[in-house]
Amino acid sequence: MENFPDFLAGIDDPIHRERTEEVLSWIKNNYPQLETEIKWKQPMFTDHGTFIIGFSVSKKHLAVAPESVTITHVEDEIVKAGYDYTKELIRIPWKAPVDYSLLEKMIEFNIKEKANCTTFWRK
Numbered sequence: 001m002e003n004f005p006d007f008l009a010g011i012d013d014p015i016h017r018e019r020t021e022e023v024l025s026w027i028k029n030n031y032p033q034l035e036t037e038i039k040w041k042q043p044m045f046t047d048h049g050t051f052i053i054g055f056s057v058s059k060k061h062l063a064v065a066p067e068s069v070t071i072t073h074v075e076d077e078i079v080k081a082g083y084d085y086t087k088e089l090i091r092i093p094w095k096a097p098v099d100y101s102l103l104e105k106m107i108e109f110n111i112k113e114k115a116n117c118t119t120f121w122r123k
Contacts, residue, residue: 004043011057016094020057021099027053031107045107050117052110053103054081059093062098066106067122073109077102 004024011017020043027045028036034045034052042065044054054065061084068087071078075085081099084091092098114122 003038007038007041007043016057016062018096020055020062023062023100023103026100027103027107030104031111034107039072046120047111047114049120050114051120052114053107056089056108060092064090064092064103064104064106066110069113069122070106070109074102074105099111 008017008021008024011020018056024036027034031045034047037044037046039054042054042056044065045052051067056063056065065088067093071085071087071090073084077099078085078090081102082096085094
C-alpha cells in the first residue's frame, strides 16, 4: 500500500475513502506478490510488469478495471453480484457490498492468464 496514501487522501468522502482503502488492503493482504502502482492517477496492481487490476473512484461507485477479457470471463458472476458493467469496467455502488469472491476470480484469472505476458496490457 506504499504507493496509495496520496491517492486515498485525495478522496473527499470519508466513507468512499474507507471503502477504497478496505478493497486495496484486501488485495494487498491476499496477493502480497503483486506490486502497487499509481498510473493515470489510478491505483492498480501489477505482476512482473503486467497489469492485473485497477480502480477508480466516482461520486456513485468504485470502478474496477480488470481488462475486457476478464470481464467477459466473469460476466455471469458480475450479473449475480448485481453490479453494472461495461466492456472495460465494473461499477460497485458505494452502498452495495463488495463481492470479494468476484475480485478474487478476476485477479486469479489475470495472474494465471498473464503469467507469460511481457506487455503491460494484453495485446
